[in-house]
Amino acid sequence: MPRVRIPPAELSSPPPAGYRRPVATFRLQGSKVLAVDVTGDAVRAKNGSMVAYEGRMAFKKMSGGGEGLRGMVTRRLTGEQMEVMEVRGQGTCYFADRASDVTVLALHGDKLCVEASNLLCSDGGLRTGTTFTGLRGGAGGTGLFTTTVEGSGQVAITSDGPAVVLRVTPRYPLSVDPGAYVAHQGDLRQSFQSGVTFRTLLGEGGGEAFQIRFEGDGLVYVQPSERNTVGGDV
Amino acid sequence: MNASAVHDPSTLPSDDNVNPYTFCVDLKGSRWFLQKGKMIAYYGDVSFQGVGHGALDRLVRTSFHSPMHAGDWVVAEGSGKMLLADRAFDVNSYDLDEGNLTVRSGNLLAFEPSLSLKQSIVPGFLTLIGTGTFVAASNGPVVFMEPPIRVDPQALVGWADCPSPCHHYDHAYLSGVLGGLRALTGIGGASGEEHQFEFVGAGTVLLQSSEALLPERGTGTVPHEPGVPGGGAPHPGHGSGQGSHGSAPRLPGQLGDLQRRFGL
Known part of the structure; x- marks a missing residue:
């Protein structure tokens, strides 16, 4: 089948040499385990996702996602x-979560939006925060808010089944089922598409009544499985 | 494998798998039947309409003959590339050439309208007849077997060209009251494999490599007619036609099907 491979360097490489801070390197051990090599630096990972480690490691719980008091309050509220x-x-630490598939991606100063439950591990130098997603989250059954990751470094996200990475360009907008959406990165606008008509009310709906439409420039990560959504069977 | 391949409409395969769990359908003004909720993303201009939409009457007349399942299916129409997936199950496409294939209703994701869909006589299964492509899901890769073969009911995905799918019970059910009780209650040890589906004749049987089933879609009931299998349980006192020897109303406390095992 025709398939263009982006050289791995573009997607998941550690930040360029000359970077002062020691940087953790993320790699995949199989498709469901993430291995992180650390040399004195720190990564943030989902609580309890460590499955094994080699070397010396210290695990410290960070209240409120390591975003300080303000982050803690925001996260509680949202x-x-x-x-x-x-x-x-120092050494290698292995992370996994419910045998879900792991995707490693690199951020170069851009922003990644991902559900908190799908974020497995991020470089210590990245900033995380919360943002309002609008109706998209409401329909996806994942809440009205989502987690953002900003900065430069590597991030690992999880998905039910290997994630498919879809590129969005101004020429090719993309529509995604809210239940299959995992994350997106880059400069993307999202809007909410609804195909609800009077037929839906009569019980003859199209079955795909809600979609998120992405326009702009960036990447969207989609999982080959659907969460139960509010609009799922409409 | 790292998901290092970034796809866009020009690199997505045309009517082929993107990875073992995702299938890409290339719509060029054509139509596909698709089970509700199996579309995960699409590029381009695609619309989804429920079966029963007025404009689709002709299409439905020629290729959709299952009123029971109509509520679960939609027609995708337009141009663009559409990705299908289901609960991270393996997804495969199959080409039928003037053939017929019967598949578990929950496993069928999509099919071309050049095929026609009918309900199988075996409850919970759908039959596709004609020429064209369809997409089905399975838990683990599909294994193709030649009859004669006996298969575990949970591992069965479907079959092609086989004239005789039937139940097979192991001999133990005959061996007295204790055998019946054992099979019924599991006390004293039941292997859990006393019941199989048996296929003989020419054809192909499709098996999945696990016993995890896709949840059955709520399909309603077939018309309540004499001679239709699965047409609802015969109601006590209403025993018209269903039970061949006029099923007597069941007394409370009566041991289910044990009576039949002993020919009572």
């Missing part, structure tokens, strides 16, 4: 709670 631990040490 329901986008994230149990995060900081992993620091």
